[in-house]
Amino acid sequence: MEISLVIPLYNEEAVVPELISRTIGSLEKIKKDFELIIVDDGSSDKTLELLKYYRKKDKRIKILQLSRNFGHQAAYTAGMEKAKGSFVGLMDGDLQDPPELFADMYALLSEDKADVIYGKRTGKITFKGRSVLTHWFHKGFKRLSGLEGIEHVGNFSMMNRTALMAMLAFSEKTRYLPGIRRFIGFRQEFVEYKRKERNIGRSKMKMGQLISLSSDAIFSFSKVPIKICLYLGLIGVIVFFIAGIYTIIAKIAGFAVLGWSSTLLSIFFLGSIQLTFMGVLGEYIYRIHKESQNRPLFLVKDFYS
Numbered sequence: 001m002e003i004s005l006v007i008p009l010y011n012e013e014a015v016v017p018e019l020i021s022r023t024i025g026s027l028e029k030i031k032k033d034f035e036l037i038i039v040d041d042g043s044s045d046k047t048l049e050l051l052k053y054y055r056k057k058d059k060r061i062k063i064l065q066l067s068r069n070f071g072h073q074a075a076y077t078a079g080m081e082k083a084k085g086s087f088v089g090l091m092d093g094d095l096q097d098p099p100e101l102f103a104d105m106y107a108l109l110s111e112d113k114a115d116v117i118y119g120k121r122t123g124k125i126t127f128k129g130r131s132v133l134t135h136w137f138h139k140g141f142k143r144l145s146g147l148e149g150i151e152h153v154g155n156f157s158m159m160n161r162t163a164l165m166a167m168l169a170f171s172e173k174t175r176y177l178p179g180i181r182r183f184i185g186f187r188q189e190f191v192e193y194k195r196k197e198r199n200i201g202r203s204k205m206k207m208g209q210l211i212s213l214s215s216d217a218i219f220s221f222s223k224v225p226i227k228i229c230l231y232l233g234l235i236g237v238i239v240f241f242i243a244g245i246y247t248i249i250a251k252i253a254g255f256a257v258l259g260w261s262s263t264l265l266s267i268f269f270l271g272s273i274q275l276t277f278m279g280v281l282g283e284y285i286y287r288i289h290k291e292s293q294n295r296p297l298f299l300v301k302d303f304y305s
């Protein structure tokens, strides 16, 4: 098998026909020897039925049906584990990323010019709705993680088997695949493209899921949140040490006043800082807890291979 393409789908019945024809069309131009691993992430609409229908006509379409919705990072991981190709591509199923670009990625990989090629989104950012948040996330994440070449980069990519095996060696439950892909190293190159708005169907990532994906990314690739706690804590220690000395001197010298405002302010200040720190610690403990539970990332119901 030369190429495997992994696509996660969750309630995408509206996209399936165009997705299949465009993707197969562009892969066929590269190599006839490929497989399309479509992961059905617990869809409740006609996605699976449609996929089975297209599979009857073309057995290169393989369907990995998960037992329920596990989220798209888990769905990608499930598909990557099944991929047999020497080169493995990842692409969202909503055609925001052009499958035609795999030709360029494959060319670079098969000439052994790189181990990973990722798509980098260019062009003007349309400042409306989610794209603003995504833009800020990418800016912030780049600084917080210290990873290079992570800005405006998503799952859209292709890699060789070596890089794939490296990515699959990461068993962490808190997963941010673009971060992991960058973290593995090897030779990485990118191709630029303009990312389209989604024009079929609606986004399947709820706002809550997006926020939790961003915080997973930050907490698993950055120690900045815990460092902020430490530094603020140290500043607090210094400030209150000085204040403490002042208080003692005031008491001894006899000019201590009835300190209602300063008492209240310190209580508020300390109280809110402590609560925030406990929240940050909680985020880490929650993730440690998830790792130690060691539950499977996904469960497979059926694999039409």
Ligand code: UDP
Binding pocket: 007, 008, 009, 010, 011, 012, 041, 069, 070, 071, 072, 075, 092, 093, 094, 096, 198, 202, 203, 204, 205
């Ligand atoms: N997806 C999935 N499981 C989910 C949510 C999304 O498999 O729980 C798939 C979805 O069908 C699409 C891809 O992941 O193929 C990216 O999702 P979407 O386009 O909704 O995310 P966005 O581009 O808005 O971040």
Ligand code: MG
Binding pocket: 092, 094, 096, 198, 203
């Ligand atoms: Mg999308």
